[in-house]
Amino acid sequence: xxxxxxxxxxxxxxxxxxxxVRVGDKWTAKILVCLRDGPRRFSELQVPLAPVTPKVLTESxxxxxxxGLVTRTAYDETPPRVExxxxxxxxxxxxxxxxxxxxxxxxxxxxxxxxxxxxxxx
Amino acid sequence: xxxxxxxxxxxxxxxxxxxxVRVGDKWTAKILVCLRDGPRRFSELQVPLAPVTPKVLTESxxxxxxxGLVTRTAYDETPPRVExxxxxxxxxxxxxxxxxxxxxxxxxxxxxxxxxxxxxxx
DNA sequence: CAGAATCCGATTGGATACTG
DNA sequence: CAGTATCCAATCGGATTCTG
Numbered sequence: 001x002x003x004x005x006x007x008x009x010x011x012x013x014x015x016x017x018x019x020x021v022r023v024g025d026k027w028t029a030k031i032l033v034c035l036r037d038g039p040r041r042f043s044e045l046q047v048p049l050a051p052v053t054p055k056v057l058t059e060s061x062x063x064x065x066x067x068g069l070v071t072r073t074a075y076d077e078t079p080p081r082v083e084x085x086x087x088x089x090x091x092x093x094x095x096x097x098x099x100x101x102x103x104x105x106x107x108x109x110x111x112x113x114x115x116x117x118x119x120x121x122x
Numbered sequence: 123x124x125x126x127x128x129x130x131x132x133x134x135x136x137x138x139x140x141x142x143v144r145v146g147d148k149w150t151a152k153i154l155v156c157l158r159d160g161p162r163r164f165s166e167l168q169v170p171l172a173p174v175t176p177k178v179l180t181e182s183x184x185x186x187x188x189x190g191l192v193t194r195t196a197y198d199e200t201p202p203r204v205e206x207x208x209x210x211x212x213x214x215x216x217x218x219x220x221x222x223x224x225x226x227x228x229x230x231x232x233x234x235x236x237x238x239x240x241x242x243x244x
Numbered sequence: 245c246a247g248a249a250t251c252c253g254a255t256t257g258g259a260t261a262c263t264g
Numbered sequence: 265c266a267g268t269a270t271c272c273a274a275t276c277g278g279a280t281t282c283t284g
Contacts, residue, residue, distance in 0.1 A: 020215060051258090080265050089229055095225060096143045114188070115190070164247075177279090178277060179247095180247065201245045204247085251281105252278085262267105264266095
């Protein structure tokens with residue numbers, strides 16, 4: 001079986017509002033990363049994405065399903081099991097996402113400095 | 123002097139909420155495009171960006187100025203003249219923006235189809 | 245011309261509690 | 265386990281009006 005997701009996967013991640021390029025809603029990019037190497041259960045996703053609430057996580061996953069980025073597979077067992085998996089279309093988003101990450105790595109600090117300077121200039 | 127901006131520059135542009143990758147807020151990406159070839163006045167920007175209101179356009183420009191993406195230069199004349207110009211940091215955003223546009227061109231139709239199919243499956 | 249001020253509706257994300 | 269159902273605060277974008 002595959003490795004469980006690292007609970008601290010996004011620990012040192014900037015707040016999404018601090019970055020100029022966003023993919024989907026607040027949680028979409030992180031969900032993409034979590035599903036990169038294969039399907040994951042709902043409860044697996046909740047671990048690295050904490051403190052996301054079930055309602056909000058469901059909303060993001062539904063939107064991604066609607067857009068054809070993920071598939072949702074429910075297994076008829078007790079307790080219930082549901083798996084989310086990236087489609088090829090979902091995988092294709094890693095291309096622009098990588099470009100965004102490259103920008104953050106290359107220019108993120110410069111933007112942060114510009115913000116501080118702007119704040120200090122009041 | 124340079125060409126005026128085409129009033130229909132964004133006429134056949136998808137609504138920003140239809141696309142998965144966004145740069146800044148609702149108007150940021152379009153402002154980047156308007157400033158690509160050199161400085162522009164506030165009123166010049168309003169033309170292709172119509173029906174943006176002055177308040178919202180100002181908010182976007184202020185945020186971009188704060189982030190070091192544009193400079194704002196006010197000339198002390200009557201009537202007043204203000205010019206906005208991209209910084210090198212602002213120009214650097216065309217890299218991830220291009221990746222986003224490539225994705226839209228390559229996979230946008232597929233996402234649109236997925237949405238229709240999802241809607242019809244109710 | 246280039247905005248500032250005010251007010252407002254819609255959307256977003258979250259807290260909390262409950263269920264098949 | 266994998267959600268759903270309510271309720272709610274904050275943010276976003278826009279309409280309108282006014283000004284140096």
